[in-house]
Amino acid sequence: MTLTFYAYPKCGTCRKAKKWLEENNVDFTEIHIVEHPPxxxxxxxxxxxxxxxxxxxxxxxxxxYRELGLKDKLKDMTEDEMLELLASDGMLIKRPIVTDGKQVTVGFREKMFEEVWKL
Structure with a gap:
């Protein structure tokens, strides 16, 4: 099974997650989240x-996120508006996002990856 790994190459957290996947021989396809946002x-x-x-x-x-003042705006936005905003700019999306089509993880914590992606 191949995971889909949405990441931003300059992101330190993404680099740690990618290293973990490689060290644990997890097969994945990397998608540049800013050039090709979901x-x-x-x-x-x-x-x-x-x-x-x-x-x-x-x-x-x-x-x-800070420039747009989203901390205060999110609570008044609908789910649809939030999804529209996220899709408009990959830099607004927390990363990495990893999925096998059934499960999804957002961000990287080694313990979480071990529980979910240790195949």
């Missing part, structure tokens, strides 16, 4: 399979 429909699918709140898909430490 579509609104794809994000909706990932969000629904993740079991997380949609707010967890936002890169809250990102410059763009």
């Amino acid at each position: 579509s609104k429909q794809k994000l909706k699918e990932l969000y629904e399979k993740s079991g997380l709140e949609l707010k967890k898909f936002f890169n809250t430490s990102g410059k763009k």
